[in-house]
Amino acid sequence: MARPREFDEAEVLDRAMLQFWRHGYEGTSVHDLVAATGLGRQSLYNTFGDKQALFLAALERYDAKARDMLKPLLREDAGLAELRGYVDAAIALQKTSRCRGCLVVRSALELGAADRRVRAAVRRTAQRVRDGLRHAVAGAVARGEIVTRRAPEELADYLFTTLNGLAGLAGTGADEAQARRVVDLMFESLGQAG
Amino acid sequence: MARPREFDEAEVLDRAMLQFWRHGYEGTSVHDLVAATGLGRQSLYNTFGDKQALFLAALERYDAKARDMLKPLLREDAGLAELRGYVDAAIALQKTSRCRGCLVVRSALELGAADRRVRAAVRRTAQRVRDGLRHAVAGAVARGEIVTRRAPEELADYLFTTLNGLAGLAGTGADEAQARRVVDLMFESLGQAG
DNA sequence: CTGATTCTGGATCTATCGGTCCAAAACGAC
DNA sequence: GTCGTTTTGGACCGATAGATCCAGAATCAG
Numbered sequence A, B: 001m002a003r004p005r006e007f008d009e010a011e012v013l014d015r016a017m018l019q020f021w022r023h024g025y026e027g028t029s030v031h032d033l034v035a036a037t038g039l040g041r042q043s044l045y046n047t048f049g050d051k052q053a054l055f056l057a058a059l060e061r062y063d064a065k066a067r068d069m070l071k072p073l074l075r076e077d078a079g080l081a082e083l084r085g086y087v088d089a090a091i092a093l094q095k096t097s098r099c100r101g102c103l104v105v106r107s108a109l110e111l112g113a114a115d116r117r118v119r120a121a122v123r124r125t126a127q128r129v130r131d132g133l134r135h136a137v138a139g140a141v142a143r144g145e146i147v148t149r150r151a152p153e154e155l156a157d158y159l160f161t162t163l164n165g166l167a168g169l170a171g172t173g174a175d176e177a178q179a180r181r182v183v184d185l186m187f188e189s190l191g192q193a194g
Numbered sequence C: 001c002t003g004a005t006t007c008t009g010g011a012t013c014t015a016t017c018g019g020t021c022c023a024a025a026a027c028g029a030c
Numbered sequence D: 001g002t003c004g005t006t007t008t009g010g011a012c013c014g015a016t017a018g019a020t021c022c023a024g025a026a027t028c029a030g
Helices: A009-023 A030-037 A041-048 A051-074 A080-096 A103-111 A116-142 A152-171 A176-189 B009-023 B030-037 B041-048 B051-074 B080-096 B103-111 B116-142 B152-171 B176-189
Strands: none
Touching: A009 A030, A009 A051, A009 A103, A030 A041, A030 A051, A041 A051, A051 A080, A051 A103, A051 A116, A080 A116, A080 A152, A080 A176, A103 A116, A103 B103, A103 B152, A116 A152, A152 A176, A152 B103, A152 B152, A152 B176, A176 B152, A176 B176, B009 B030, B009 B051, B009 B103, B030 B041, B030 B051, B041 B051, B051 B080, B051 B103, B051 B116, B080 B116, B080 B152, B080 B176, B103 B116, B116 B152, B152 B176
């Protein structure tokens, strides 16, 4: 019909997401987004709407990526190995992408319950992660990899909590070895047998 | 000599700290600080310098409050009871002050390693907390309240991590009961005897 | 090639940002 | 009371925020 776009929308969203992830919503200006995405200002507004809408789209994209990462945890036979894989992948991703913590959790802390749609997106993704963890924990319990009297949901909340706390540990002067020991301790206290 | 101030500096710092705590550095405008403190714009600048200096002063004030809260943990006979007391107090404080998480950890995540002085302040306070936790953990181990093969420092890092993660759990839709269960699990996995 | 449509990028808008200026007000020293 | 000093609050500053306008470039259908 007319002139086609010169960019890939998903790729642009990835870059915008990374910018928000690194510097937060308030800490990211539209100029920053223009620089990060390589798009012109107007193209950005045409495609996504205003800054807030772009942020929501970035949260959406983050949710999609989270779904990918959680896929192994949701398999029928998921267990302790998948949990370990997920934790390692999450930590590795934050290192390679040079981001601290989880985007949705950081957004929840930064923006509070101020915006309804942000709040909804944050809750949805966080719940998705907890659900994935719970499923794999339940699998590990069922097959005896974890021996515990706690409910899988409880352990999932616990894993979620400690994982998110790691960013705070790493961001306040602790080194990688300290973080690794905390992860070890976390898995141990999960109640794994052997 | 001349006209005296119409405000109490410490009280003003408390209010400014609370504002930063609730909305972060970038999310707080000088106008917000004027409204929160009740001071005039110029009085604020006269007393504290620019926004960044006021933020650093607020971090300093936060550190002083943290020292107060940590005092029981540093007593000679500190142990598990003091650990529990500290955790309860920290959680209660966040509820009454309507703040999510720890100010210094949030600042570390929001501002990264961007500013040298913020980074130093954040590390100092975080280390202070970990030191307090470590001391009480060591006391608890010495008196048999905790049975573990882990070093106190390691357990302190673990407590620090999980405590900081609680804000993320609470901020993403989990209710109070879930958080309480995580705290229970945290203390249990500390290795307490009985 | 022409026309209709979409995309692009620089100019531009208003509001607000952090920060300063300055004159009037309020005190203590004398 | 008078003087010198400090505080105070409103006006004001340039810079930048998010957002829009608009003219020209680019493309496809016919």
